[in-house]
Amino acid sequence: MFDFSVFTSWLDAALLSVMPGWLTILVECVLVALGIITLYAIFAMVMIYVERKFCAFVQCRLGPDRVGPWGTIQVVCDVLKMLTKEIVSLRKTDRFLHALAPFLVVTASMTTFACLPWNKGAQILDFNVGVFFFLAIGSIGVVGILLAGWSANNKYSLIGAMRAGAQIISYELSIGMVMLTMICLTGTMSFSEICQNQAEGGWYIFRGHFVALAAFIVYLIAGNAECNRGPFDLPESESELTAGYHTEYSGMDFGFYYLAEYLNLFICAGMASTIFLGGWAPFVIPGLDGFNEVMAIIPGFVWFLVKVFFVLFLLLWERWTFPRLRIDQILTLEWKYLIPISMLLLVLMALCVSLGLTF
Amino acid sequence: MANTSYFAGLIGGIKSLCTGLGVTFRELWTPKITERYPENRKENHIPERFRGTLVMPHNENNEHKCIGCGICQMQCPNGTIKVETKMVETADGKKKKQLVRYVYDHGCCMYCMLCTRACPQGAIEFSPEYEGAVFARESLFKVLNQPGSKCVEKPARPAAAKPAAATEGAKPAVAQPQTADADAAKAKAEKMAAAAKKAAENAAAARAAANEAKAAAEANAADTALQEAWKEAEAKALKLETAAKNFAQKAAEAAADVK
Amino acid sequence: MNAQDIMFVILAVFIVCSAFATVISRSIVRAATYLLFVLLGTAGLYFLMGYTFLGSVQTMVYAGGVIVLYVFSILLTSGQQEELRTTNLKKTVAGLVIALVGFGVFASVLFMYGFAPIDFAASSFLASPDESVISMDTIGTHMLSTDKDGYLLPFEAVSVLLLACIVAGIVIARKR
Incomplete structure (x- = not known):
């Protein structure tokens, strides 16, 4: 398996030989940031296209097919349109918070995006508390949503923001609980180590058998709710709140929310594939060395993307199947079903690990 | 639960x-x-009963079934249809209405199908033709009877139908009927103008009589017979005046038609 | 000056400015937002020192939890922009006195600590971060151990406190 850190350490050494240490760090940070932003934009566009096509296919339609082959250029056109639109500033709003809120949301989303392990050695943020850091940074996005709803001085925005707040805070609990369940199994919080373990001993969804599988499903449900996507999309339910917390945003300010929504979905899928399906780790069966060698020929980022798009398929499938829930149904689902289930899973997983019932 | x-x-x-x-x-x-419309317009299937536009089917002899009764025009809630007819004398000396122009305003139509249901002859129907977009509003006005077409004759008198068709067919299709129309309209306008003039004279006379009666009645307020006469004269004058107005309006319309 | 020092200065200025903005701001939601920046800056300092666990806790608990609850409760209670009214002279004087006393306490603590004198000739003003990061295992073991450096008692005390909070919340919210 190709180790991407060979390239990064070579680049670091090359830069260090021509410039002082602080400038090297600055240049590297700028390069990494550019990389993140480019990938972020590209994946947002891919996601929007995939979403529109998938939604159309579920509804027995063809979806966008006018611009470019199979409508592939459609998203580019939409992005250009969004970029050239006027950003409207409103009277009687809190200008500063109104302008700040989309950046909080998009910053939180980008930072969590940086946690994804793309390949062996190709990971931007890799702490020993990686999973915890991921959850922590992800929780800042809620502040952005709440501020967006409040600063717009619009009751629809405010209602949307309150719903989003209640929903995201609630579902963060079961996400945290499921993460803890898996950390019982992994024994580490660092994403690179989690992936390395799975590259050597098989994916955790197989090693943790039915407990991990149940945790995977709970994670998908809670992750979907965390991204404010249907059937949990009532913070921005267009039929009752026009657009929820981003009603008053226009142009690229709105575009940031749009980007963040799709990228949060991508990040949710990326996390699921990292923790449960092995991230960049190829499909290995311990003991069958020949098979493992063949699997290892496929590069890590291909494995990662394939897994991410598989999880995305599951998420989109769910999103376009179920109708929107009411706020009390959402909270009932979380507090009466998902949290007890995830607590039970945590206990079960702890039992399995301590009794050696995992693989 | x-x-x-x-x-x-x-x-x-x-x-x-x-x-x-x-x-x-x-x-x-x-x-x-999904129908990929502009590409598949050749093979695009539209259901038979789709109401796209109103048509008047013609047979192979360029004959339609419309007898010009105007029921469709009366039925239409939107004033979409305008049936223009003229009276002609048939070979056996009977007067008969004949369709001149059947004008259909596609822009006004709401596809309720009241006209086709009302038609006693089944002369009009809706076709599934759906590409109704045009560049100018005027293009939405369509003349449904084809130039030179005529009403299909009853099969009982095929002999009478033939010469009529022949004479009709012999005329240049578009230009002739139009001049004939214009002549007819002109005659109508003149007639109307004369009627209007006469009505106006009548009304003026009645008004004068009414004024006289009024003066008399005011002079002798006690005389009930004079009062009655005044009221009668007044009512007559009013009636004649409205009639005169109507005639004047019709005359103006006829004059406008000539133009 | 190395990158470490530059980042420290940037973060310090950021924290101080945000802290001032927090107390000066008239709008309560804005004050909460500036407080979020203060807390995020503090988390940044922890990351700079290599304490990733502490930094994550700071972000999770304060930035993601406390501030969200602040904003939430502000939205639930006041609704409209409720700006602070100008205060009268008595309140101003009282506030000034309290602020001065607080500043005096902090300043005296800072000056009495006796920091090592700054060596301007050195390449870096700050001690370089401890590269040997403490693993999660160690932290977890210490949290739940009853040994010399064990934190089991405070840990359990905190959990009892949280339990009390949950029970209190249910009692308040319960329909009678």
Whole structure:
């Protein structure tokens, strides 16, 4: 398996030989940031296209097919349109918070995006508390949503923001609980180590058998709710709140929310594939060395993307199947079903690990 | 959920969610029903009963079934249809209405089908022709009877139909009927103008009489007979005046038609 | 000056400015937002020192939890922009006195600590971060151990406190 850190350490050494240490760090940070932003934009566009096509296919339609082959250029056109639109500033709003809120949301989303392990050695943020850091940074996005709803001085925005707040805070609990369940199994919080373990001993969804599988499903449900996507999309339910917390945003300010929504979905899928399906780790069966060698020929980022798009398929499938829930149904689902289930899973997983019932 | 237990509700919920997922998964692979319109306009199938536009079917002899009765025009809630007719004398000396122009305003039509239902002859019907977009509003006015067409004759008198068709066919298709129309309209306008003039004279006379009666009645307020006479004269004058107005309006319309 | 020092200065200025903005701001939601920046800056300092666990806790608990609850409760209670009214002279004087006393306490603590004198000739003003990061295992073991450096008692005390909070919340919210 190709180790991407060979390239990064070579680049670091090359830069260090021509410039002082602080400038090297600055240049590297700028390069990494550019990389993140480019990938972020590209994946947002891919996601929007995939979403529109998938939604159309579920509804027995063809979806966008006018611009470019199979409508592939459609998203580019939409992005250009969004970029050239006027950003409207409103009277009687809190200008500063109104302008700040989309950046909080998009910053939180980008930072969590940086946690994804793309390949062996190709990971931007890799702490020993990686999973915890991921959850922590992800929780800042809620502040952005709440501020967006409040600063717009619009009751629809405010209602949307309150719903989003209640929903995201609630579902963060079961996400945290499921993460803890898996950390019982992994024994580490660092994403690179989690992936390395799975590259050597098989994916955790197989090693943790039915407990991990149940945790995977709970994670998908809670992750979907965390991204404010249907059937949990009532913070921005267009039929009752026009657009929820981003009603008053226009142009690229709105575009940031749009980007963040799709990228949060991508990040949710990326996390699921990292923790449960092995991230960049190829499909290995311990003991069958020949098979493992063949699997290892496929590069890590291909494995990662394939897994991410598989999880995305599951998420989109769910999103376009179920109708929107009411706020009390959402909270009932979380507090009466998902949290007890995830607590039970945590206990079960702890039992399995301590009794050696995992693989 | 109220009368089921927690676990039964949970399991039932999971089952129903899985059913939903199954439905959408099957739907994902079904053939898509989207019509790719501009590319498939040749083979695009529109159902027969689709109401696209009003048409008047003509047979191979360029004959339609419209007898010019105007019921469709009266039925239309939007004033979409205008039937223009003229009186002609048939070979056996009977007067008969004949269709001149059947004007249909596509922009006004709401496709209610009241006209086709009302038509006693089944002369008009809706066709599934759906490409109704045009560049100018005027283009939405369509003359449904084809130039030179005529009403189909009853099969009982095929001999009479032939010469009529021949004479009709001999005329240049578009120009002749129009001049004939213009002549007819001109004659009508002159007639109308004369009638209007006469009516106006009548009205003026009645008004003068009424004024006289009024003066008399005012002079002798006690005389009830004079009062009655005044009222009568006044009513007559009013009636004649409205009639005169109507005639004047009709005359103006006829004059406008000539133009 | 190395990159470490530059980042420290940037973060310090950021924290101080945000802290001032927090107390000066008239709008309560804005004050909460500036407080979020202060807390994020502090988390940044922890990351700079290599304490990733502490930094994550700071972000999770304060930035993601406390501030969200602040904003939430502000939205639930006041609704409209409720700006602070100008205060009268008595309140101003009282506030000034309290602020001065607080500043005096902090300043005296800072000056009495006796920091090592700054060596301007050195390449870096700050001690370089401890590269040997403490693993999660160690932190977890210490949290739940009853040994010399064990934190089991405070840990359990905190959990009892949280339990009390949950029970209190249910009691308040319960329909009678």
